[in-house]
Amino acid sequence: MDVADVMTARAELVTVSLPGTREDALSYLQEQDFSSVAVVKEEDGNEAFRGLVTRESLISRPDEDQLAILAEERPTIASDATIEDLARLMFEEGIRRVPVVDDALVGIVTVTDVIQAMADGDVDGEAPVGDLVREGIHTLYQGAPLPVAERQLAHAGVPYGVVLDDDADMCGVLTEVDILGVARIVEGETETGESVANQDDEWMWEGIKTVGSRYMPTRNVEIPAEPVSDFMSADVITLTRTKTAQEAAQRMVSADIEQIPLVSGGKLSGIVRDVDLLEALQ
Numbered sequence: 001m002d003v004a005d006v007m008t009a010r011a012e013l014v015t016v017s018l019p020g021t022r023e024d025a026l027s028y029l030q031e032q033d034f035s036s037v038a039v040v041k042e043e044d045g046n047e048a049f050r051g052l053v054t055r056e057s058l059i060s061r062p063d064e065d066q067l068a069i070l071a072e073e074r075p076t077i078a079s080d081a082t083i084e085d086l087a088r089l090m091f092e093e094g095i096r097r098v099p100v101v102d103d104a105l106v107g108i109v110t111v112t113d114v115i116q117a118m119a120d121g122d123v124d125g126e127a128p129v130g131d132l133v134r135e136g137i138h139t140l141y142q143g144a145p146l147p148v149a150e151r152q153l154a155h156a157g158v159p160y161g162v163v164l165d166d167d168a169d170m171c172g173v174l175t176e177v178d179i180l181g182v183a184r185i186v187e188g189e190t191e192t193g194e195s196v197a198n199q200d201d202e203w204m205w206e207g208i209k210t211v212g213s214r215y216m217p218t219r220n221v222e223i224p225a226e227p228v229s230d231f232m233s234a235d236v237i238t239l240t241r242t243k244t245a246q247e248a249a250q251r252m253v254s255a256d257i258e259q260i261p262l263v264s265g266g267k268l269s270g271i272v273r274d275v276d277l278l279e280a281l282q
Contacts, residue, residue: 001122003086004079006114007100007107015040015105018050020067025053038099038108039071049076049105076101077109083123087114087281096275114281115274118249125246127280129239133262133270139164142171142229149228150179160259162268163232170261170268172232182231183223238263241270245280248272 016024018041028037036054040047051071064070076099077086089098090111100107118125140149140161153161153176163172224231237251238261248260252274262270 001083001117002079003077003081003083003100003109004107005122006083006117007079007109008113009107010105013038013105013108016053016067017041018068018071021065022053022058022067022070023065024067025058025070029055029058036097038105039067040105047104049099049101052099074099078102079106083114083117084281087123087278090114091275091278091282094275111274111278115249115252115277118246118277118280119253121246123281125244125249125277125280127245128241129243129245129248129260129262129272129277130241130270132245132276132279133241133272134276137162137261137268137271140174140228142166142232143227145225146179146182146228146231147223147225149174150176150223153179160271160273161228162261162271163228170236170263172229172234173236173259173261174228174232175258178231178233179223236261239272240264245277249274249277 014028015038016028018039020039025037025039035056036052039050039053041050042048050068052074053067053070054072057070057072061070075089075093075095077089079100079102086098086109090096096111098109099105100109114123117123138153138156138158138161140152140163142163142165144152149161153159153174159176161174162170163174165171237255237257239248239251241262241264251260252258259271259273261268262272
């Protein structure tokens with residue numbers, strides 16, 4: 001199976017063109033739940049790929065207006081490359097989204113596309129998940145206030161926390177999506193707390209608060225102070241270490257999740273994330 005078989009084709013992509021401004025990228029990112037947008041330029045009648053504008057680049061360079069400067073060079077892949085080549089690139093570079101470039105931009109491919117192919121049996125997924133497990137597991141205490149848990153996720157640079165009860169047993173999973181779902185906009189306050197970038201008369205996407213590895217489109221963000229147990233997912237999908245990468249991929253796709261705790265003898269023994277499954281294709 002090739003990249004062309006799983007990618008989102010150019011005809012379905014929204015791009016921004018050079019010359020342009022940061023507002024061109026912002027208007028797209030405001031409307032779409034994506035972390036980046038591809039930048040292209042017309043050259044001699046052809047559309048040349050010129051990089052990606054990411055949320056991170058917009059945050060770190062709030063005073064830069066030119067797309068040409070904001071666009072970052074990122075690894076690309078050809079449409080006739082194999083899924084195994086793609087998985088290797090994503091795993092080695094630590095990236096979730098890769099532009100597909102032949103003579104021009106022809107599509108975008110993501111980790112989710114690879115996981116779907118594995119779930120469907122289109123690529124090898126026979127490796128046991130126990131061979132792909134992460135050595136470290138990020139845990140949270142069920143009684144911790146949600147703002148404390150949010151900071152823990154942010155500082156750890158992970159999008160999830162396995163929640164432990166008073167007996168140190170797993171009782172749930174909290175993700176940054178759970179936090180994003182209950183955070184609310186607070187208007188009219190002078191203190192912006194952890195907010196990043198300045199804000200003028202009206203809040204917009206650039207008034208940002210870091211939540212885990214994502215960014216909240218708001219001027220001020222208030223996170224409820226109730227305990228983690230009020231917001232976690234208590235009905236946790238788990239696997240044993242002998243299950244295959246394909247079975248893990250199928251669970252991830254059906255439940256729309258990015259990580260699955262592994263258990264042994266009823267006890268937490270590891271965690272496997274969607275990016276870990278890429279190693280099965282190495």
